[in-house]
Amino acid sequence: DADVTQTPRNRITKTGKRIMLECSQTKGHDRMYWYRQDPGLGLRLIYYSFDVKDINKGEISDGYSVSRQAQAKFSLSLESAIPNQTALYFCAARGEYTEAFFGQGTRLTVV
Amino acid sequence: DAKTTQPPSMDCAEGRAANLPCNHSTISGNEYVYWYRQIHSQGPQYIIHGLKNNETNEMASLIITEDRKSSTLILPHATLRDTAVYYCARRPKDDKIIFGKGTRLHILP
Numbered sequence: 001d002a003d004v005t006q007t008p009r010n011r012i013t014k015t016g017k018r019i020m021l022e023c024s025q026t027k028g029h030d031r032m033y034w035y036r037q038d039p040g041l042g043l044r045l046i047y048y049s050f051d052v053k054d055i056n057k058g059e060i061s062d063g064y065s066v067s068r069q070a071q072a073k074f075s076l077s078l079e080s081a082i083p084n085q086t087a088l089y090f091c092a093a094r095g096e097y098t099e100a101f102f103g104q105g106t107r108l109t110v111v
Numbered sequence: 112d113a114k115t116t117q118p119p120s121m122d123c124a125e126g127r128a129a130n131l132p133c134n135h136s137t138i139s140g141n142e143y144v145y146w147y148r149q150i151h152s153q154g155p156q157y158i159i160h161g162l163k164n165n166e167t168n169e170m171a172s173l174i175i176t177e178d179r180k181s182s183t184l185i186l187p188h189a190t191l192r193d194t195a196v197y198y199c200a201r202r203p204k205d206d207k208i209i210f211g212k213g214t215r216l217h218i219l220p
Contacts, residue, residue, distance in 0.1 A: 031206060042198065042212035043155070050206065058207065090154055099145070100208055102154030
């Protein structure tokens with residue numbers, strides 16, 4: 001069983017639609033992160049959280065929002081999706097003294 | 112936050128040591144250096160991390176220069192399964208993890 005699970009794995013949505021990407025973890029880690037990956041640009045941090053209801057902006061938070069209502073779950077929302085948000089999205093979780101564990105990614109296409 | 116800088120791609124012959132460099136010239140004294148790798152489009156996997164001293168584990172070795180402005184990940188005996196994108200990352204005291212653009216490593220048979 002994966003430590004960090006992302007759903008859905010693939011999603012195609014239309015411009016202007018609201019979409020939520022879910023992330024859950026089974027290790028009880030307090031720190032969770034959302035990254036976006038585009039070809040040639042590496043991993044860019046969108047939001048991160050250190051505890052329930054703690055939210056911090058990353059490098060590219062515009063157009064995104066997140067929610068951390070439980071320690072195990074960290075969801076990413078696109079309020080009104082646009083085509084340049086087409087990307088591979090990764091969630092990660094880590095404890096204070098551990099490395100980050102990544103999910104398998106969600107491939108989002110906005111048409 | 113300044114990112115890390117890595118060459119976009121490298122080749123290494125199978126069985127030889129792969130040495131992947133990373134520049135982090137603006138790193139501060141309490142920031143860790145992390146290395147991850149990503150095979151195809153799977154989630155990145157942790158390899159190794161360090162602060163000041165050189166580190167070694169079953170996967171790799173990490174050499175950090177004395178001034179901490181750069182580091183090198185060493186895969187001692189590269190195999191075809193080591194073909195991946197390798198990311199050097201910084202973890203500053205605010206606990207973000209900041210990745211660079213990565214190096215695509217090709218292992219040549």
